[in-house]
Amino acid sequence: NAGVMQNPRHLVRRRGQEARLRCSPMKGHSHVYWYRQLPEEGLKFMVYLQKENIIDESGMPKERFSAEFPKEGPSILRIQQVVRGDSAAYFCASSPSQGASGTEAFFGQGTRLTVV
C-alpha cells in the first residue's frame, strides 16, 4: 500500500517562473492537505481539498498560489511568478474520510522548492 506520493522531491526555479507540485494521496484517502515549512520553522497550513472541492484555503497567500484536486489525477499546488521567499519544503498529507480517525494525516516526503 503506497504512501502519500509527492513529486518532484526537489525543484529549482528562477524568480518569475511557475512551480507545480504534485501529490497523490494514500489509497482510500479522500482528503488532501498542503502545508509549507520554512527553514527552522513549523508547519503552516495552506489548503484542504477533497475531490473537485476546496474545503478550506484560509492559509493560502492571496496571490500567486492556487491548488486543485481534480476528479482524476493528483492534487496540484501551483505557484506562479515565484520569489525567493517561496523557497521552502512543501508537504502534502492525506487522511481518510470523516470519523474518529478522520484527521489522522499521513505525510508525503515533501517537495523542496528552491528559488534562485
Added chain:
Amino acid sequence: QKEVEQNSGPLSVPEGAIASLNCTYSDRGSQSFFWYRQYSGKSPELIMSIYSNGDKEDGRFTAQLNKASQYVSLLIRDSQPSDSATYLCAVSPTNAGKSTFGDGTTLTVKP
C-alpha cells in the same frame, strides 16, 4: 497567543531516561490531538493520536490528554539515540479537516 504552543527546547536527556514533551492549545473545542516525529530534512511521521481524556500507551510512547487544562503531552520511556528528532504537536478542531501544528520541540538523546 499561539494556537498550539510547545516547550521551546531543545530538550536533552541521557539514553534510557524518560523524555517529557508538553503542548498546550487555545481552542477549547478541539477534538483530535496528534504527535508527529520529524527527523532533520525528512517529513513528519505520525506516532500517536489521542481523542479522549486520559492516557494512551503504544510501546515506549504514552500520550496524555487533559481537555479541561487544554494540555497534551508525550512521554518517551527508555529513550534511545534514534529518538533524537523534532516532535510536533498537532490539534484539530473536528473529526475532519486541517490540523494546526506547534513549532516543535527538538529532543536529543545522548548515549
